[in-house]
Each structure stands twice: as C-alpha cells, then as structure tokens.
Amino acid sequence: MTDALATAHEHILVVEDDKDLRESLCEALELEGYASFGVENGQAALKYLETGARPCVILLDLMMPVMDGWTFRREMMKDESLATIPVIVMTAATAARAGVIDAEVILYKPLHMGKVVDTVQEHCPEGAA
C-alpha cells in the first residue's frame, strides 16, 4: 500500500496517535474520494516520507508520543523536498501553544468533517475527482 500510495498522484498523510480518530479520518477521507495514509506519530511520518512518498497535504496532530507535531514539522523543514508540503494542524491544544507552528491552517478539535474536507480540497484539487 505504501509503494502504491507513494507513486499515486495525490494522497493525504494523516499523523494522529489516537487510533480511533486516525482510522475514522482515513475512512472519512476515502469516502470523500481521497486516498490517505495514517501513521501514529511524527517519527513514523518521517519514515514514511523517507520512502519518497509526497502527499498533497499532511493532517498533523500536535501532541503525540515519540515525536510530536512541532518536532516533526521542524524536521520536515530541514529537507528542501519536504518543506513545501502543506501542513494542516489538528489540535486539542490551546491556540497560544499551537500557534507557534508553521502551518497552512490550524483546525481545533473536535474536528468537523466539512471543514476538514474544505481545507484539504484547497491543497488537493485533484483528489476528490
């Protein structure tokens, strides 16, 4: 699946430690017509990107064990080929804490699917074909 997605033209990377939310998001995105791939933390996400996969957007949770969202974003920025991938932050943290991250949009939990889809749509216009 990873290889297939890595070569797929457009897909979404979901980085979320809560298994239920991660799976629900991936399924909902698929139902909306997007290909998606879910990982449980920043480290897993970096590993995934190292395979050459280039999602059209990354849905990123902030507070995760092993590697949190802030660290993952900083790591991303170090790699020129990854730095340009748009990031949508999903967080239960306060605006003050979440605000220090470099992201296109910050979505505050609880998430609303309509808003998630609208935001994703901007960056992945071909996905929902």
Add this chain to the structure above:
Amino acid sequence: MGALENTRNRQVGEEAVDLLALLVEQVVDYAIFVIDEDGKIASWNPGAERIKGYCADEIIGQPYSVFFSEEDRAAGKPTQILSHVRAHGRFEEEGWRVRKDGTRFLASVVVTALHDRRGVFRGYAKITRDLTERRQAEESARLAAAEQAARRQAELDEREMRRSRDQLDLILRSITEGVVVQTLEHKLVFANDAAARLCGFHSAEALLSASLQQVLDTFEMLREDGAPFGRDELPARLALQGTPASAVVRFRMKRGGEERWSFVSAAPVFDGRGGVELAVSVFREFTERRRTEQAWQVLAEASAALGSSLEYQTTLKQVAELAVPRVADWCSVDILSADGSLEQLAVAHVDPSKRELAHEWRRRWPPRPDSTAYQVVRSGLPELLAEITTEMIEAGAPDPEQRRLTLDLGLRAAMVVPLVVGKKSIGVMSFVAAESARRYGTEDLILATEIARRASLAIENARAYTEAREAVQTRDNFLAIASHELRTPLSALSVLISSVVRAASQGRLTKLGPEALLTRMVKAERQMAQVARLVDRLLDVSRLSTQDLRLEREQTDLADIVRGVIARYEEAAAEAGSRIELAVAGVTTGWWDRSRIDQMVTNLVGNAVKHAPGASITVSVSSGTSGYARLMVHDEGPGVPTEDHERIFGQFERATDSDNNRPGMGLGLWLVRKIATAHGGTVTLDSEPGSGATFIVLLPTGDRVAAAATEQSPAHGGKKIVRT
C-alpha cells in the same frame, strides 16, 4: 554712851584714819591726791606718781592744771571743773590728761569737794585712774570680736558661694540639656555629663580631659540632611564670632555609627569691654523623638512594601529586608512548618558576607526546643535580649565552633517577636543588633512587634493568595486536561458521523455499503462510550478533589479483579508489544470497595501498558504479612527517577515531560493513592531509571468492624458512611 565707849570709839576712829592713810599711800592703780582751795596740789600718792610721772616733791604745790592739755587749759577747763565741784560737790569724767613727759593718757577722773566735820570747805579730793590699758584691752577685744565676726561672715559668705556654685554646678550637671563652654581658642572649659554623653564620652571629666585627636576619633557632626558641618558653620564657632546661632546637629559615633540628634543653641559671653570671651552651647537632644518619627516612617514603608506583593516568598523576603538597617543589622523570618519545627525562610543582613555566615550558623545549629525562638512561638509573647554578653553566648553555645562563629557574628542585642495570625503563632521574626552596636529597649520592642503584626498579616495574605492561586491553577489544569481529553474522542465521533451525513446528503451512501456503515456506527458508539467514561471520570476526580472518598465495602477478591483488568488490557498490551503475566499466591480477599479497587488496578495496569510499550509486565497478588494483601505491578519500562517518586502521585502530574503528549490526565496515580489510602493502605514506587518500575500496594484485609473503625478514626478524617 559712856566714857569707855567714847574712848573705844575714838580708838576705832584713829585706827580707821591710819588704815585710810595706808590705803592712799599704797594704792598704785589709782592716783589719789588732794587739791587745795586754790587749785594747787596738796598731797600725792604712789599711784599718782606711777600714773602721772611726777614725784611728790616736784608736784606738791603746783597747780593741778598741769595735768591738762594746752587746749583744755586755754579753754579754762581746770577752773570750770573745780567751780563745778564747789557748786555741786562732785565731778566725774573720762578725759584726756597729760603726763609729766607730755604724753597723753585717757583718764577716769572723779573730783570730790572736801569738807571738814564742821562743814568748812577744805579743798578737793581727786582720784584718777589711767584708762589707757583698759581702753587698749577693750579696743583689742573689740577688734578681735570684729575680726571674729568678719571671719565668720567671710566663712559664711564663702560657704554660701560654694553652695551656690555647687548648686549651679549640680544644676548644670543634672539638667537634661547638654551644656559646654568654650574659649576663644576653642578650648572646652566646662561640659556637663549630658553634653559628654551626646558626644560619645561617658562623663564630663572624660570629655574635658580628652585630646583633640580623641575627640575627632570619637564622633563627627552632621547636618540634618546628613552632610558634614563646615568647621566655621557650627553654632559655637558663630557664637565665638559674636553671633548667637542654632542648628540641628547629628552626632554620629565613629565606632558603631550610632547617631544622636540634637538641637544646638550657642550664645556668646562678653567680657567687661564688650569683647567675646566665651561661647556657651546648649544641646537639646531629640534622638528619641527622632526615633519615634523614624519608627512611624519604617511602619509606613513596611505597610507599603508589604502591600506591594502577594507572592509568599517575596513577602517573606520583604519582611526581613524591612528592618535592615534601620531597626536591626540583620533580621530573619522563621515560619513554623507542618511538623512544628521552625524553618528559616528569609534573612536580610547589612553585610552580605555576614548573611552567608548567618545562613551557615543557622544550618549547622538549628534552634533547640528550649531556645528563645521556640519559647516565643509557644507563648506568643515577644522577647527582648537588651544586651547579649559573651557569657550568654558561651552558655548558649556549648560547641566551641558554634561559640566562635557566634562571636564572629558580633551579636549585641536581639528582639524575637512572634508572627501571629488570629491567636495562632505562625513563626517568629528575629531582629539582631551587631555592627551598629545599638541596644534595644522597650520602644524598639514595640516597633518590632508592630512590624511583625503587619508582616503576619502580609504573610497570611500571601499564603492565602498562593493557596487560592494554586487552587485556581489546579482547576485550570483540570479544565484544560479535561477539555483536551474530551476533544480527541469527540473528534473521532464527529468525523465518523459527519462523514456519513455528508455521504448521505451527497448521495454517496451506496458507495459505502451497509457493512461499512455498520462498522462506522459501532465505532461511533464506542467513541460515545469513551466520552461518557471520560466525563464520569472527570466528575469523579472533581468530586474527590474537594471531598473524601466514600467506600462501599464488600467481600472482594483482589486476584479476581486483577484477572478482569488484565483481560481488558490484553488487546492494548498486545498492540503495544507487551505481555502481561499474573502471579497469585495465598488468600487475597479483603473487605474493600470493589469498583474502587478495580479502578485502582486498572490505573496501575494501564499505566504500565502506556509507559512500557514492548516491555513485559508482571502483576502479582499475594497475601501479605499481618493482615495485608499485596499487589505489585512491575514493568520493564524506562523507570522513574528517584526525585519524581513522590511527585507522580500528585494531581495532574505526569511522569515525564514527554508524557504531556501522551493521552491521559495525570490523575491515574493520584487516584491510586487516594483509593489505597481510603482503604487504610499504602502505595509506593520502587524504580530506577533504566530498570523498570514496580508499584506496590498494601491493603489491610480487615473485616467489617475493623474497616468501619479505620474509616471513622480521626487519622482518616471526617464522617464516613459505612454501608453494610
């Protein structure tokens, strides 16, 4: 009368004449002689010769006027006297007469007319006595008496003078004003003790005998604003130039820096020619008044400073710093801790290097229960150590090192006053005099007590504020964590439902199919249950934060509960790559609240699964010693540093910083301890970083009666309802 009788009479008469002749002839103290009717001398006796200097031969027949002075003779006095005698029979006077050698003498003279038996006038009898010696004696006696009187008067005068001088001296010495008198050469010629004390000398004699250098070394004189006086600006110098002057003068002792405030008036004393001879200066000391004013100022500043912060530590520091240097050279604040010991929380010292010494001293020799500090805490009454002597230090510090360090601190006097809130002592403030050599009196103690009273209020306010702030912080943490914890399952729920709704509304539901739809709805249901569980748990925690845990006890088997919990966690553990093993030994039943014990075991096992992914977990349940059951949850995870062993049992505490990114509220272990304690048990952690962690719970197995007794014992506080 018979013839015989006549004869005898005649004989007696003759004898009398003879005796009379003898008297006249032999008396030498009186000149007795007769003057005839013509004024010539008719008889002469040895007394006359002795007094007048003439012998009988040369004077008999001479006029008696030779005895008179030229002037008396010229005035006719001799004739007048005799005429008077002829007329009146007698003349008496004290008058000046002339001796043969021409010298004068004062004579007492009686001249009597002589008549014979027939009454015929026969001449004059003159009796003269030389009064010169008597006069001289009288004169010397008079002179002696006058001299005596004069001497007595002189003595009286001198005594009076001495008395008034002593009195003046006494007055000048005993008046509260200081008085000094200076000459034009600025030499002190008078000073009283009050003036001497003002300048730092113990007596007027010490001041008057001091050399200029000694005087200069002892004190300096400052203006009211603290600037030094120019030499010619001092009132006494101005007075010596002829102008009365006055000024406020601060006498500052060079040793110790003690200051005495005085109002000085100086006036010139002029000599007879109108030139200035001396200057008299009068000092009216008002150090006490000044101190009172300063005390008020200190109190005003204290109120302002204490009102400026509600931070507990800052307030304590300010309290100590307030007193230094105006009331004390160092000041410390000790607060009673929970175990009843005094803990020094703030020290201020004029000399920062000494502050370290004070810290060191206190660290090495904390106050003993019989020390002044503890006595003050117990009695709630201040203590004044007006003077700390070397003997007192030696008696109070048996350790030679302590004695040496104490002497190095140079303690001179101290005041220890209680910090009281309501009627309860919460600590003490110690004011210590050292470098400044000041002494403390009742007024200082009143000031210190007043400072302490204000400080107590500020400390209590700060404490209450800190507690309130911590409570607010706890509530905020709770709300932040609660909302964070709820947002994730709510997000999953929201995504699940809204995606289905979106698909349905966009006609894409068929694409999903009934099986997938069911899966999503089951997931949604699970998320709702998760949300409900979280809400229940939050409400439980919220309740437990403010009240004690209520137990519903029943016969419960700990091993059964543990089996159930492990079964519930099997899947999660497997996902985390862990395996949970169980070991049961002996009887593990007790009189416990089943659901709370379940919650406790769940938290401990869940904690192990969360923190030790991929590591093995062992849960062992055994019958412990003497009526206790023991539960041990061991994991081979990263472990917990020793310094965090207690902290992680706190409310909203997480094991590590990275845990902040893990799900969880930091309440699990707090609840574990709460539940274990409510059952009369304990929970401890045995762990070192790198070698896993073991949580050990000991629960008294008890019975109904024992369990009820445990819950109602005061040690566990409050009223409990025991349901049977």
